[in-house]
Amino acid sequence: MKLSGVKFDCKHFRGTIPCKPNKQHNVQCDNCPYYEKWEKHILIIKLGAMGDVIRTTPLVVKYRELYENVHFTWLTDFPDVLPPSDIQDILKPTAFNLEKIKNRTFDIAINLDKEEEACQLLADVDANEKYGFIWNNGHLDAATPAAEHKIITGLFDHISIKNTKSYPEEVFEICHLKFNLEEYLLNYNKSIAEKWQGLLKEKANGRKIVGLNTGCGNRWLTRLWPNDYWIQFINLLDHDKVLPVLLGGPQEDEKNTWLAKQTQAWYPGTFSLEEFISLTSNLDAVVTQVSMMMHIAVGHKTPMVLMNNIFNKHEFEMYNRGVIVEPETGCDCYYGNKCKRSRSCMFDLRPETVMNEVNQLLKI
Known part of the structure; x- marks a missing residue:
C-alpha cells in the first residue's frame, strides 16, 4: 500500500502505530468501513491558573455539540485536570510542543491567556478562525472585537467591578458562541473515587459529608476566613447529621491538623492532585473560599457555599447548585x-450565616 493511500484525517489515525480498526479487524485505509473524518481541528491555549483551565472546559462541550467529530489540542500548564477522553492532544508548553503546534493547521484557534507568549503563539499559528487574545504591534490585542471587553475589564477595576457576566459566559462570547450552562469537564480517577466512597461512607455512617476547604493559596490572602470562625462554624453544625471533612493541600496541613484537634471535624490528610480530585467527588456539599476547590466542586456538580469578598461575584457560575455569601x-x-x-x-461573614446556608443546601 502506498503512503498516499493513508487517510491521515481519520479520527482513528494514531501517528506511527496501528489504529484500533486495524488491530481489531485487520483492515487498512483503502478498504476500511470505519473511516471517520475529523470535522474540525480546534486549538485551545489556556495555560493557567488551574481553576481557570477547569472553567474553560465548557467550550469543549459546546464545540462537540456543534460538530460531530472534533479534534482538540489544548496547551496548558495543568494537563492533569483535563480529561483525555474528551481532549485528544493535551500538551504542556515545552519548546518541542510549541513547534508541533506551529507546524499544524487548525480550523479554529483560541487563546484565553493575556501573557505575551500565549498571544504571540496565536498570532503565529496557522488557523482559519482565531479568537481571544493576540499580540499586535508589540502589545496585547483582541483577535476579534468580541475579546476587547475582557481586555478592558482586566485593565480597569472601575469597569471590571460593574461586570455582570460569568467567566464561562464571557469566554463563550469571545469565541462568538452562546453560553447555555454547558458543564465543566473534569479528569478524575474513578477507581480511586470508588475507594474513597467506601471509606467516607463508613466514616459518615449515614450522615451527609461536607467538605471544608480552609485555604485559598498565597496570591490573595485577603480571602481567608479567620480560624476562629472555622471552629465556630464546625461546632454549629449538627454532627448527628453532618460529617465535616477538612480539605486542603500541604499549605493547609498545619491548619487543618490543628482544626481537627479543636473540633469534631475529620482531617484525612494531604494528597496528590489526582487523589484530591477523586476524593472530593464523594462530597454532599462543599464550603470554600474562592479557590481551586470551588472549580473542582463545580466540575463534580457538588452543591457549594462559596465565600467571596474581593472578587466580582458575577464571574462565578454556580449552575444553580450553590450560593455565594459575602461580608x-x-x-x-x-x-x-x-x-x-x-x-x-471576612470577620463580617458570620459562622451562623454559613451554617444556615449549608443546612439549606442539605435540607436538614
Whole structure:
C-alpha cells in the first residue's frame, strides 16, 4: 500500500502505530468501513491558573455539540485536570510542543491567556478562525472585537467591578458562541473515587459529608476566613447529621491538623492532585473560599457555599447548585492582596450565616 493511500484525517489515525480498526479487524485505509473524518481541528491555549483551565472546559462541550467529530489540542500548564477522553492532544508548553503546534493547521484557534507568549503563539499559528487574545504591534490585542471587553475589564477595576457576566459566559462570547450552562469537564480517577466512597461512607455512617476547604493559596490572602470562625462554624453544625471533612493541600496541613484537634471535624490528610480530585467527588456539599476547590466542586456538580469578598461575584457560575455569601459590610479591596481595613471584612461573614446556608443546601 502506498503512503498516499493513508487517510491521515481519520479520527482513528494514531501517528506511527496501528489504529484500533486495524488491530481489531485487520483492515487498512483503502478498504476500511470505519473511516471517520475529523470535522474540525480546534486549538485551545489556556495555560493557567488551574481553576481557570477547569472553567474553560465548557467550550469543549459546546464545540462537540456543534460538530460531530472534533479534534482538540489544548496547551496548558495543568494537563492533569483535563480529561483525555474528551481532549485528544493535551500538551504542556515545552519548546518541542510549541513547534508541533506551529507546524499544524487548525480550523479554529483560541487563546484565553493575556501573557505575551500565549498571544504571540496565536498570532503565529496557522488557523482559519482565531479568537481571544493576540499580540499586535508589540502589545496585547483582541483577535476579534468580541475579546476587547475582557481586555478592558482586566485593565480597569472601575469597569471590571460593574461586570455582570460569568467567566464561562464571557469566554463563550469571545469565541462568538452562546453560553447555555454547558458543564465543566473534569479528569478524575474513578477507581480511586470508588475507594474513597467506601471509606467516607463508613466514616459518615449515614450522615451527609461536607467538605471544608480552609485555604485559598498565597496570591490573595485577603480571602481567608479567620480560624476562629472555622471552629465556630464546625461546632454549629449538627454532627448527628453532618460529617465535616477538612480539605486542603500541604499549605493547609498545619491548619487543618490543628482544626481537627479543636473540633469534631475529620482531617484525612494531604494528597496528590489526582487523589484530591477523586476524593472530593464523594462530597454532599462543599464550603470554600474562592479557590481551586470551588472549580473542582463545580466540575463534580457538588452543591457549594462559596465565600467571596474581593472578587466580582458575577464571574462565578454556580449552575444553580450553590450560593455565594459575602461580608455584610462589603469589601474595600477589589482584587486586592492587602486589606485596607484594620480588621478584615471576612470577620463580617458570620459562622451562623454559613451554617444556615449549608443546612439549606442539605435540607436538614
